[in-house]
Amino acid sequence: MASTDTTAKAKPDGHDLAGLEAGLDALDAVQVKRTPFTQVLLHKVLPPVSAVVLVLAVWKILVLAEVTDDYKLPDPSAVWHSLTELWVQGTLLDIVWTSVSRGLLGFAAALALGTPLGLLVARVRFVRAALGPILSGLQSLPSVAWVPAAVIWLGITDSAMYAVILLGAVPSIANGLVSGIDQVPPLYLRAGRTIGATGARGAWHILLPAALPGYLAGLKQGWAFSWRSLMAAELIASSPDLGLGLGQFLENSRTDSDMPGVLLGIFLILFVGIAIDLIVFSPLERRVLRTRGLATR
Amino acid sequence: MAPALSTEKTGTAVVPQDAPAAVRLHHVHKSFGRPGAAQPVLDDITLDVRPGEFVCLLGASGCGKSTLLNLVAGLDRPTAGTIEVPGGRPALMFQEHALFPWLTAGRNIELALRLRGVPRAERRPEAERLLDLVRLGGSYRKRVHELSGGMRQRVALARALAQDSQLLLMDEPFAALDAITRDVLHHELTRIWSETSLSVLFVTHNVREAVRLAQRVVLLSSRPGRVAREWEVDIPQPRRIEDAAVADLSVEITEELRGEIRRHGQH
Numbered sequence: 114m115a116s117t118d119t120t121a122k123a124k125p126d127g128h129d130l131a132g133l134e135a136g137l138d139a140l141d142a143v144q145v146k147r148t149p150f151t152q153v154l155l156h157k158v159l160p161p162v163s164a165v166v167l168v169l170a171v172w173k174i175l176v177l178a179e180v181t182d183d184y185k186l187p188d189p190s191a192v193w194h195s196l197t198e199l200w201v202q203g204t205l206l207d208i209v210w211t212s213v214s215r216g217l218l219g220f221a222a223a224l225a226l227g228t229p230l231g232l233l234v235a236r237v238r239f240v241r242a243a244l245g246p247i248l249s250g251l252q253s254l255p256s257v258a259w260v261p262a263a264v265i266w267l268g269i270t271d272s273a274m275y276a277v278i279l280l281g282a283v284p285s286i287a288n289g290l291v292s293g294i295d296q297v298p299p300l301y302l303r304a305g306r307t308i309g310a311t312g313a314r315g316a317w318h319i320l321l322p323a324a325l326p327g328y329l330a331g332l333k334q335g336w337a338f339s340w341r342s343l344m345a346a347e348l349i350a351s352s353p354d355l356g357l358g359l360g361q362f363l364e365n366s367r368t369d370s371d372m373p374g375v376l377l378g379i380f381l382i383l384f385v386g387i388a389i390d391l392i393v394f395s396p397l398e399r400r401v402l403r404t405r406g407l408a409t410r
Numbered sequence: 411m412a413p414a415l416s417t418e419k420t421g422t423a424v425v426p427q428d429a430p431a432a433v434r435l436h437h438v439h440k441s442f443g444r445p446g447a448a449q450p451v452l453d454d455i456t457l458d459v460r461p462g463e464f465v466c467l468l469g470a471s472g473c474g475k476s477t478l479l480n481l482v483a484g485l486d487r488p489t490a491g492t493i494e495v496p497g498g499r500p501a502l503m504f505q506e507h508a509l510f511p512w513l514t515a516g517r518n519i520e521l522a523l524r525l526r527g528v529p530r531a532e533r534r535p536e537a538e539r540l541l542d543l544v545r546l547g548g549s550y551r552k553r554v555h556e557l558s559g560g561m562r563q564r565v566a567l568a569r570a571l572a573q574d575s576q577l578l579l580m581d582e583p584f585a586a587l588d589a590i591t592r593d594v595l596h597h598e599l600t601r602i603w604s605e606t607s608l609s610v611l612f613v614t615h616n617v618r619e620a621v622r623l624a625q626r627v628v629l630l631s632s633r634p635g636r637v638a639r640e641w642e643v644d645i646p647q648p649r650r651i652e653d654a655a656v657a658d659l660s661v662e663i664t665e666e667l668r669g670e671i672r673r674h675g676q677h
Binding site: 130131133134137138140141300301303304306307308309310314318319322323325401404405406407 | 483485499501502504506508509510511512513521522525526545553554555556558559560561569572573590591593594597598
């Protein structure tokens with residue numbers, strides 16, 4: 114036990130210690146600073162924009178160098194032209210919305226099924242032993258493998274699409290919640306019990322909030338799985354009877370040997386995936402991590 | 411060997427009128443492991459903490475200090491013997507602050523109030539009062555990660571006090587803090603203890619800390635934990651960790667503790 118000069122000089126009365134305490138608090142307290150807007154622009158917006166510009170430049174150079182035929186590698190402007198054409202026809206937003214609404218509805222259903230399933234697996238030992246390995250295994254199964262089965266069971270219908278989304282996303286969401294609950298520090302549960310948070314109150318006040326970061330990571334992955342499975346389903350099980358979504362648009366462009374359309378389809382799918390992540394999941398995740406002092410950036 | 415654990419609110423009925431106690435351990439045994447191959451951790455611990463008393467439990471590693479606190483806190487059950495806590499569920503403070511990072515400092519305290527059944531309207535002012543008590547008025551909205559180690563332990567202390575328990579159990583709560591911060595917290599703890607009717611059972615392996623804080627120091631032997639010796643500390647408060655009287659008694663207790671530890675090297 115080291116005694117220190119600083120306290121040796123202090124008088125033993127409370128007043129002096131209070132001053133010392135205030136000094137310690139001021140010295141030790143973590144300063145939380147907001148990053149200025151220009152910094153955000155410089156460190157977060159500039160790098161991805163440069164990367165996109167670089168890809169476009171390389172693409173343009175390859176076209177100019179005529180490395181391959183025009184119908185295999187069209188000029189970037191041709192893809193842009195396809196986009197504006199769709200916009201003028203008024204079908205662009207319809208196509209995107211058909212797929213996005215399917216994706217979001219499927220994801221919502223996966224959320225409603227995956228959350229209670231995850232809770233059961235995490236908290237009931239028998240269910241975990243029974244379903245845990247299957248859930249983990251299902252995550253490594255590409256959900257496109259379900260498409261043939263879904264088509265045979267349900268026909269080429271919207272239901273088949275939703276079935277494929279659910280089979281892809283439910284395991285991710287459930288697994289995310291399970292690992293979120295598994296990673297809750299036992300100290301929180303002990304601390305909760307000492308202040309009287311037992312049973313259902315313990316689950317509500319301690320377990321669920323403590324598991325939230327893992328759960329959110331599962332939701333994020335669940336969305337990625339939903340979107341991917343939906344695109345696979347739309348590509349394979351495309352039919353004129355169903356509304357024209359991005360997958361069908363891509364497939365139609367392929368049958369028309371319309372390479373600008375194919376590239377546009379790919380870009381739109383990518384764009385939607387990134388946009389939903391940026392608009393919904395990243396801010397949610399960042400907020401949760403920041404309030405807990407876990408944000409790395 | 412029927413373990414009769416009574417940590418319910420039983421009032422003063424279980425404590426004889428002539429000798430009230432904040433906690434009473436009566437021939438407590440605790441073993442871990444399968445019956446037959448069980449490892450005894452605590453062996454025949456009999457110990458009373460009087461109401462308003464400050465007792466430090468001192469011992470080397472393996473003396474079962476933390477196990478003992480868990481038993482008193484009701485987080486675990488003794489293998490044999492009885493533990494009576496007449497004042498109801500004791501408050502417990504850990505070495506780690508154990509504050510919930512998804513809540514602000516104030517909300518951490520309010521959660522304890524809420525679970526105790528304090529009406530919503532009274533929680534906020536009570537949380538503010540407790541923060542003032544640990545000299546953290548104005549930190550209500552602070553997040554746990556925005557607080558220093560010492561401030562976190564003070565919020566944890568405020569949360570423990572929010573349970574309004576007559577008994578506060580402390581499991582090496584200042585062990586992870588630097589020396590100056592620990593000095594300040596020793597002062598705060600003795601101040602709050604003397605202002606309230608709180609009984610404290612404080613576990614530590616730091617002899618000077620024990621002598622600085624306690625009215626009574628109880629030395630436990632290791633493997634299994636037994637009460638080896640007790641000292642009444644009648645040095646007047648406020649004490650300082652550098653006081654000569656504190657140092658003298660610490661030397662005496664340290665010698666005894668070293669003797670306890672040496673016994674284990676002789677097998």
